[in-house]
Amino acid sequence: MADLTVKIKDLVLKNPVTTASGTFGFGEEFADFIDLNLLGGIFVKGLTLKPREGNDYPRMAETASGMLNAVGLQNKGIGYFISDIYPRIKDLDTEIIPNVNGSTIEEYVEVAEKLNEVEGINAIELNISCPNVKEGGMAFGVSCPSAIAVTDAIRKVYDKTLIVKLTPNVTDITEIAKGVEVAGADAVSLVNTFLAMAIDSKTRKPVLSTVTGGLSGPAIKPIALRMVWQVYHAVKIPVIGIGGIMNATDAIEFMLAGATAIQVGTANFIDPQVSVKIIEGIEAYCKEHNISSVSELTGALENR
């Protein structure tokens, strides 16, 4: 059997398949459907310093091969996560990776400082790419200086593996990737959702309460794949591939494009068992192609 472990700085994942923040709750929601211990990691729902109610309903719209969401980081705050949620999931044999959010650099830093103290949490994902909040979020991720500033500030207080999640809503994603690499990111994950919109022609109104939202699902996969490939060639740190991954073939394509690991997002809504099926599919692919270590796939794209 192939060795499925992958390394992202000091973070060791037992396989490259993880679940994307905001699409997998805190993992527990899926315990009836899969053995969570099989996963490489779980990126849990976005956390902020203070509790947030999120945006008004409607927060979602189905679109061609995908969906829009405008949840707006509803969560009970970092304190509640550490005291009430994390103890319930900490004994899982998988990496629990919090997704860190803020509306100011100070807020980001405070959340990261708190997580730095939590034993068992070996990495955080810094979300500078949420399109659904008025302040902070994507605003940090669309300009190079602010992406660098927030990464740099967190790097000073966070000693473990720091992953920075990038937005695709920029002219050149490689510029931002290179910026956060210099600022001390140990890895980048991409992509977050694409800023998008849905309109109900009958009512002539936007479907979402926020008018715009974030597009995810297979509709974004080819663009996400291109961005992962570009970023892989622009930086030296590992890349985590995200965007419309529905099956093992999609996951392998992202690895060939340069991803060290992948996140499964929207697909979890359609098939709550899909993450485990992807692990099995990658295993089968390795066997079929005589691959001894899955990390051989990373960036193994051949020239045309």
Next chain:
Amino acid sequence: MKKIQDFRVKEYRWLNETGYLLTLYSDLKIEPVLPGNFAEIQVPGTPEVFLRRPISVFDADYENRSITFYIKVAGKGTKKLGELNQGTIVNIIYPLGNSFTVNGSKNVLVVGGGSGIAPFVLLADELKKKNIKTTFLFGARTKKEIVLTREFGRLGKVWVTTEDGSLGEQGLVTQHTVFKDILTFDKIYSCGSDPMMKAVAKIAGENRIDCEVSLENMMACGIGACLCCVTETTSGNKCVCTDGPVFNSKELAWQI
């Protein structure tokens, strides 16, 4: 426990041009379903329908391992679910959500509109088991949309309103004369359009009658993972798929 399970299409019973009962069967045993629970149905063979569709469980037959849904065509997914061949595999996640509470009342009013009558067969079965007297009030635009009155008639008295007066009293459900005697009821259950449920909840509130409503917010996951389906309550946003779909109307922000 929530389960993901393959079923097969057993049969259809069309009730009018846009409403049908879909019965699915499984080789495996059926999980226990409570009144108000729903399923997330994957619509087979339609790439245009990306997400699952939440549909209340209309009836479950544990002996024959079958489960029935009452579906009203609202768009592409509910249309396709009405066109499957016998034996087609349909994957569902169920039982989801909470359920109506059935306790302590003596005389209840059940108000439904459109596909909102779907959870009421299981509810009325439960009420009957507990010897609670049940009165149904169903509203629709026109006669054709009033369905299953015979089935419900076995479980209680059925009143009907239609907006065009083609069956029962003319007007909106909340204008029905049964509301003149509202104080004889000690509990109201309602499921249907938001404006209808709001109007019913308002009457319940004014008369201090306990009222439970079942919401039909749009959903992506149905299992509490995405936080897309929230409704505003007196204690903040709650997920309709896990904290609901049934809420006491007092809890809902639209009551205030």
